[in-house]
Amino acid sequence: MNDAPYALELRKVTKRFGDIVAVDGIDLQVPQGEFFSLLGPSGCGKTTTLRMIAGFEEPTEGTLLLAGKEGNEIPPFRRNTNLVFQSYALFPHMTVFENVAFGPRRARLPEPEVRERVMAALETVRMAGLAERLPRSLSGGQRQRVALARALVNRPAVLLLDEPLGALDLKLRKEMQLELKRIQREVGICFVYVTHDQEEAMTMSDRLAVMNEGRIEQIGTPEEVYHRPATRFVAEFIGEANILEATVDRVEDGSPVQVSIEDGTTTTVASCNEADCEVGSRVLVVLRPEHLQLHRSRPEDLPATEGRVAEVIFQGSVIRFVVERLAGGTLTVLDTTATPHRAAPGDGVWVSWLPEWAHVVSSSDL
Amino acid sequence: MASISTIHAGTGTPGPRVFHLGSTLRRRLATTLRSAFLLFVGFVLFGPVIILAAFSLNDSIILGFPFKGVTLSWYVEAVNEPDIWSSLRASLQVAVIVTPICLLLGLTSAIALTRFRFRLRGPVTAFVALPLVIPWLIIGVGSLLFFSATGMKLSLLTVGISHVVIAFPLVTVLLSAQLYRLDPHLHEAALDLGATEPETIRLVVLPLLVPTLAASAIFVFSWSFNNFIVSFFTAGFENTFPIWVFSTLRRARDLPMVNAISTLISAVQVTVVMAAWQVLRRAMDKRGQDIREIVAGS
Numbered sequence: 001m002n003d004a005p006y007a008l009e010l011r012k013v014t015k016r017f018g019d020i021v022a023v024d025g026i027d028l029q030v031p032q033g034e035f036f037s038l039l040g041p042s043g044c045g046k047t048t049t050l051r052m053i054a055g056f057e058e059p060t061e062g063t064l065l066l067a068g069k070e071g072n073e074i075p076p077f078r079r080n081t082n083l084v085f086q087s088y089a090l091f092p093h094m095t096v097f098e099n100v101a102f103g104p105r106r107a108r109l110p111e112p113e114v115r116e117r118v119m120a121a122l123e124t125v126r127m128a129g130l131a132e133r134l135p136r137s138l139s140g141g142q143r144q145r146v147a148l149a150r151a152l153v154n155r156p157a158v159l160l161l162d163e164p165l166g167a168l169d170l171k172l173r174k175e176m177q178l179e180l181k182r183i184q185r186e187v188g189i190c191f192v193y194v195t196h197d198q199e200e201a202m203t204m205s206d207r208l209a210v211m212n213e214g215r216i217e218q219i220g221t222p223e224e225v226y227h228r229p230a231t232r233f234v235a236e237f238i239g240e241a242n243i244l245e246a247t248v249d250r251v252e253d254g255s256p257v258q259v260s261i262e263d264g265t266t267t268t269v270a271s272c273n274e275a276d277c278e279v280g281s282r283v284l285v286v287l288r289p290e291h292l293q294l295h296r297s298r299p300e301d302l303p304a305t306e307g308r309v310a311e312v313i314f315q316g317s318v319i320r321f322v323v324e325r326l327a328g329g330t331l332t333v334l335d336t337t338a339t340p341h342r343a344a345p346g347d348g349v350w351v352s353w354l355p356e357w358a359h360v361v362s363s364s365d366l
Numbered sequence: 367m368a369s370i371s372t373i374h375a376g377t378g379t380p381g382p383r384v385f386h387l388g389s390t391l392r393r394r395l396a397t398t399l400r401s402a403f404l405l406f407v408g409f410v411l412f413g414p415v416i417i418l419a420a421f422s423l424n425d426s427i428i429l430g431f432p433f434k435g436v437t438l439s440w441y442v443e444a445v446n447e448p449d450i451w452s453s454l455r456a457s458l459q460v461a462v463i464v465t466p467i468c469l470l471l472g473l474t475s476a477i478a479l480t481r482f483r484f485r486l487r488g489p490v491t492a493f494v495a496l497p498l499v500i501p502w503l504i505i506g507v508g509s510l511l512f513f514s515a516t517g518m519k520l521s522l523l524t525v526g527i528s529h530v531v532i533a534f535p536l537v538t539v540l541l542s543a544q545l546y547r548l549d550p551h552l553h554e555a556a557l558d559l560g561a562t563e564p565e566t567i568r569l570v571v572l573p574l575l576v577p578t579l580a581a582s583a584i585f586v587f588s589w590s591f592n593n594f595i596v597s598f599f600t601a602g603f604e605n606t607f608p609i610w611v612f613s614t615l616r617r618a619r620d621l622p623m624v625n626a627i628s629t630l631i632s633a634v635q636v637t638v639v640m641a642a643w644q645v646l647r648r649a650m651d652k653r654g655q656d657i658r659e660i661v662a663g664s
């Protein structure tokens with residue numbers, strides 16, 4: 001099992017419900033021990049993907065490999081995967097202990113071992129003290145932990161989690177995010193985590209896949225996805241993005257290195273996901289708000305665009321400027337409140353950026 | 367009431383004292399009316415039973431006032447009447463056999479109708495629910511025609527068969543409602559944790575249905591035991607208890623005895639059903655469930 005290259009692999013997997021294409025030919029590979037997230041807006045096919053991995057839906061097309069073996073038709077009860085449901089789905093007539101013992105007992109483990117494993121799993125999620133309680137007497141966070149223990153106790157090769165923190169309040173959510181990450185490191189198994197919250201995915205994942213309308217737009221580490229988004233959708237879904245239309249001026253190795261923005265400013269760009277670009281093709285420059293700077297006058301040695309401050313929003317540790325460009329559209333600039341600012345609404349300003357942070361994506365999905 | 371008071375308070379001109387008095391009066395009137403209504407409903411519901419019980423103690427053969435004095439002789443006569451015992455035994459026999467069959471049919475049909483999607487699900491659902499809306503008289507006559515057409519001899523067996531036909535849809539409906547209310551993910555969670563389909567039913571679905579099953583058993587049993595119309599058409603020469611009561615009513619001389627035994631049986635039934643309900647509630651309490659879930663959902 002450990003010599004299988006991936007704990008989980010999907011090859012061109014498609015799922016259709018009648019005319020609806022819920023999942024559209026996705027490819028992904030998750031190595032052993034990775035915390036992998038599926039991130040995307042509502043209805044993009046995250047749950048459907050997870051349910052195919054768990055065995056509750058069969059792919060219409062494509063192949064699913066579990067630990068290197070084809071698994072399209074393995075029924076859920078014979079898969080080495082476990083699913084944590086958003087609604088927790090704890091058995092209401094069983095105590096916490098019985099809930100967690102359900103899996104090991106189905107595996108016909110001897111009762112002393114069941115006991116030992118259950119208590120260890122409850123220990124991991126810090127619920128050992130409440131083993132004899134019924135689910136209805138637990139708080140949301142506690143139920144969440146029991147649901148996790150009930151899945152973990154079976155030592156699955158892949159643990160699937162469908163928005164497991166969705167029902168918790170913000171504070172508990174943040175707590176559980178770190179807790180889940182700790183548990184994942186401790187047990188060392190592969191987690192596939194579904195969420196529509198990009199911050200959550202960034203916080204916890206080793207790698208993540210950004211999904212949109214049944215397709216995967218990009219797979220990468222949180223840094224890669226943030227700094228080098230593959231598409232405009234990814235750029236705007238993950239964090240905040242300022243998008244400028246531009247034309248390619250110079251190409252090296254099939255990748256644009258200099259572009260000119262429609263107001264005439266030229267800028268070199270550091271990274272690009274547009275492989276076959278020609279001089280003259282239209283592209284989009286992605287600039288993160290925290291990589292922009294405000295100036296009173298045109299800066300000498302930096303690419304910059306001119307505008308007028310529309311709004312100044314103080315947000316505690318950061319301050320946000322909304323700048324209306326003279327060439328049309330707005331830019332958001334984030335700065336720390338530590339730097340002294342004199343810009344006020346109505347001021348004419350120049351917004352500059354460091355070329356090494358400028359990133360180009362295709363304008364085809366405009 | 368509250369909204370009326372508010373309007374008064376708003377118009378303001380009458381002093382707050384007057385307003386207060388008026389509202390108290392109105393509230394008292396409402397309370398009185400409500401009590402009167404409840405009393406009336408109670409009287410209509412329980413009046414006949416109470417009168418029955420009262421006359422079963424009357425030392426007279428005539429069911430009418432004035433009361434002649436208290437006696438237990440009718441009870442003694444009833445207890446010594448062999449026909450009563452044989453008809454009671456017949457009714458018990460039928461109910462005891464009909465109940466588990468109805469539970470089994472109701473359970474399997476409810477699971478099939480709620481869990482599986484098949485092409486004829488709509489029509490099948492309607493068909494199963496049909497006996498609930500067809501008048502019993504029609505079902506009784508229909509059963510009689512059916513049994514005589516197929517040449518089946520009328521007996522307790524035919525009574526039982528018709529009872530099953532009428533009673534199991536009620537179980538199906540009760541159980542389906544409960545199954546619909548269960549989180550569908552419970553079923554999937556069990557499968558995900560390694561339970562096979564049968565194990566899932568046995569370990570997760572059934573335990574969650576136990577309260578509803580128990581309630582259904584109480585309903586079906588007492589319904590079968592008390593049924594007259596359908597039994598009347600399908601019993602042939604057999605006597606169930608309600609049939610015996612009906613046939614004996616024609617002899618005026620035996621009326622007080624029928625009164626006595628009916629009172630007795632009613633008392634026993636009420637006691638048994640209430641006891642069963644209590645036992646059920648205790649058991650559910652222990653499992654962390656609330657008996658109200660059966661009726662009101664969780």
Ligand SMILES: Nc1ncnc2c1ncn2[C@@H]1O[C@H](COP(=O)(O)OP(=O)(O)OP(=O)(O)O)[C@@H](O)[C@H]1O
Nearest residue numbers: 017020021022041042043044045046047048049196
């Ligand atoms: N059983 C089904 N029958 C028909 N359509 C379905 C079914 N399950 C999902 N779909 C459709 O497939 C698409 C993807 O659904 P899915 O539940 O996978 O989205 P999701 O990414 O999990 O969304 P959310 O964040 O809202 O949970 C949706 O358009 C949904 O309506």
Ligand SMILES: [Mg+2]
Nearest residue numbers: 046047048162
């Ligand atoms: Mg979902």
